Amino acid sequence: MGHSKIYLTILTLTTVFFLSCNSNQTSNSKEQWFTHRGDLESSNYSGAEQIKVDNVKDIELAWSFNMNDMPDGSRAGLSQCTPIVVKGVMYTMSAKAILYALDAATGKQIWQFDPFNGQQGGGTVRGVAYWEKNGDSRILFGAGPTLIAVNAEDGKPITDFGKNGAVDLRIGLRDDPSDLFTALTSPGVIYEDLYIVGGRLEDLYGSPPGYIRAYNVITGELTWTFHTIPKPGEPGYETWPKEAYKTAGGANNWAGMSVDTKRGLVFASLGSPSYDFYGADRLGQNLYGNCVLALDAATGDYVWHYQTVHHDLWDYDLPAPPNLVTLKKDGIDIDAVAQITKQGFVFVLDRDTGEPIFPIEEKSVPESFMPGEKAWPTQPFPTRPLPFARQYMTVEDLNDVSAENNLALQKQFDSLRYEGMYTPPDLKGTVMIPGTRGGAQWGGAAFDKETNTLYIRSMDVAELITIVERDPAKIKATSTIEQGGNLYKNYCAACHGANRQGNGAVFPELTNVKSRLSKEIAKTKITGGVGQMPGFSRALTDDEIESLLAFLYEEEDRVISEEAASTSQNDKIEYYNISGYTTWIDQSGNPAIKPPWGTLHSLDLSSGEYNWQVPLGNNPELQKDGAPLTGLEGKSGPIVTAGGLIFIGGAEDKLLRAIDKSNGQTLWEYELPAMANATACTYEVGGKQYVSISVGGTTENPSGSVMAFALK
Structure with a gap:
């Protein structure tokens, strides 16, 4: 207006x-x-x-x-x-x-x-x-x-x-x-x-x-x-x-x-x-x-x-x-x-x-x-x-590179909320x-x-909004790997992928991060930010950052204290989009919609x-x-x-x-x-x-x- x-x-x-x-x-x-x-x-x-x-x-x-x-x-x-x-x-x-x-x-x-x-x-x-x-x-x-x-x-x-x-x-x-x-x-x-x-x-x-x-x-x-x-x-x-x-x-x-x-x-x-x-x-x-x-x-x-x-x-x-x-x-x-x-x-x-x-x-x-x-x-x-x-798109716009992939895309499309542009994010997932x-x-x-x-x-291209709830009362973890995995899902997956596979040249894959980057440098990047990635020092406690690093570097799992398991930086329920900034693709990696x-x-x-x-x-x-x-x-x-x-x-x-x-x-x-x-x-x-x-x-x-x- x-x-x-x-x-x-x-x-x-x-x-x-x-x-x-x-x-x-x-x-x-x-x-x-x-x-x-x-x-x-x-x-x-x-x-x-x-x-x-x-x-x-x-x-x-x-x-x-x-x-x-x-x-x-x-x-x-x-x-x-x-x-x-x-x-x-x-x-x-x-x-x-x-x-x-x-x-x-x-x-x-x-x-x-x-x-x-x-x-x-x-x-x-x-x-x-x-x-x-x-x-x-x-x-x-x-x-x-x-x-x-x-x-x-x-x-x-x-x-x-x-x-x-x-x-x-x-x-x-x-x-x-x-x-x-x-x-x-x-x-x-x-x-x-x-x-x-x-x-x-x-x-x-x-x-x-x-x-x-x-x-x-x-x-x-x-x-x-x-x-x-x-x-x-x-x-x-x-x-x-x-x-x-x-x-x-x-x-x-x-x-x-x-x-x-x-x-x-x-x-x-x-x-x-x-x-x-x-x-x-x-x-x-x-x-x-x-x-x-x-x-x-x-x-x-x-x-x-x-x-x-x-x-x-x-x-x-x-x-x-x-x-x-x-x-x-x-x-x-x-x-x-x-x-x-x-x-x-x-x-x-x-x-x-x-x-x-x-x-x-x-x-x-x-x-x-x-x-x-x-x-x-x-x-x-x-x-x-x-x-x-x-x-705007309909099911007819889904790519038909193969019948199998098209059928899978149709099932996914039908399971999501979509009412055209400006369909709000939703816990059932949204097409954008x-x-x-x-x-x-x-x-x-x-x-x-x-x-x-x-x-x-x-x-x-189309994109998916996948909203997850982060309730501190529900996601307390008992070990470093469990806590690190939870944190990765909420804070990292939207850019680096649910399976740490990355997103092209902008967001690198993290499956082999320990072979190319020292843990100390990775901690500096997570804390202070680098390139397209912001710093997370305000969002995560020091203990949480250590758990995230333990998850990424596949370290030996350790039991964590009740104090470290809590999310002391923020005790409110929050909602995160874990699939943002990436193209919606089919099972073969092709864009989900037709060219x-x-x-x-x-x-x-x-x-x-x-x-x-x-x-x-x-x-x-x-x-x-x-x-x-x-x-x-x-x-x-x-x-x-x-x-x-x-x-x-x-x-x-x-x-x-x-x-x-x-x-x-x-x-x-x-x-x-x-x-x-x-x-x-x-x-x-x-x-x-x-x-x-x-x-x-x-x-x-x-x-x-x-x-x-x-x-x-």
Whole structure:
């Protein structure tokens, strides 16, 4: 539901001064890829046109840079970092979260900076930010819970920024910093001399709120804070239980933000409140969870919001920053915000007021049967554009790779609760489509400024929600292995699998963990978090962590005391989803529903109509004779160029593709050494255009690489 703007400040003189002395520009030039998503408007667009439709077949590998910062035998890293390119220098981060500066024309290393000083390191980092003023140029990025600033020229820490070049992002998030997990998976955005950040939090009971904060780029001092779970007297406080700001968590911006420098506004896409799948302790609409939020960039003051999911029970976070777009309606140019969602919607909102450009209807959705839960009775459904992802399925949509597997899927489907999208989690299990990973994901959309066209990648697979009850009175264990198994089921199985089989490259299998990882390192990761995994120091006692390790490392079973058997961290009944974040598959490991499983869409934003929609990627083993491509799952996003091309990778076929933006036809593809689970970038150096992408690790080179392509 839309809300009126409270006020809007036009910073005319300030903006003119800012643009004259600060090279952080609003629109991307063809020479540079200035920010994580090309420009502050999150367009993923470049004016480069040397590589175009009629010559893209002639591009080849220009250079490749191997990171080589992980020991031999390490598990292959999965880099998600989009490089930025400024003045011929590329800045990027490895899967181990080490920062590199490279010559963007040759790939030769200029310098590197290890924020972990040779220690374990790691964590998902999707980009860095660049700031320059009066000859002072800096790179700002996140490493673990820390915001770091280094000199862009030599990679040395800016010692007068924060404490010796670093700011602890855990400080100021309501709770004891020593117990918190937070990380900048997506970089913040620059506005004048401010670095505005959100951050990833643990998606668990007891998570803190995900405040949006602005730090002074020069000093590292905190300038302003916006409370995403409102305090008394702040707009939205009434949408939560009384004093929920003291206990509720989440509603964080992990996907990134966009900036309109002319209006002096920053736009954030917010995630769901915690816990993601059960909200009896947070009854209400839950602002600002799942909101497009506009703030005064200089002060952090509220301007407007639009909530895309009320009282989220499905982890339908807004997965990417809003695209700042201009479209035509009734012959008039309208500045707008286009927000893609995991559900497959595009919410197109007026940039000044947050009011919908196309009508949006509140429709009734199913009620919850969970104890104490009250699902919100309606959800917003845009009437236009139509959804870009599948939002409904029947038994006819189950895959028919084999009759035996199809019959098993039918029996499973019939045993679960399913009443369409927004069917609440249930103790009997629930089918969910789109799943927690979309629809759209963190790769975001690309906006073609020439044609007012939005290009969107979608995943089109189903997911299961399997809710289990964690009653401390019922799960007390008598031995370490029994307790560790119970804890694994509740806290780990959703990502690493019920049988510890893992989930692709993101969540490793744990059946052989003791052969590749010391128990001490594993304990550090469980306690403090790493990569996509949050830390569990707040959720588990020291004794419980030891029991979980005993289970994982198959140690000798030991009788535990009554005190150790109790769950002293939390004595309340809790409900957990133990099958989230994974594709629903059949007995042979195939997606449970028929293809396509991944699609690329071209959307005319002015009309709200799709120009074309094509499967993206292919599994030839599952493609039936004469049938269209199967499409493949993928999280990275497209970029679009003035040369008439879309570049996109990120599927398990390991291909980087160039696609004709006018019709969706693939014109060029290149098989990379590993999956490029990152969005590409493009730039020009010395009059030559390059397309570059971060590539994941291999057995031979676990650190991964950065590769760049150009015309022969």
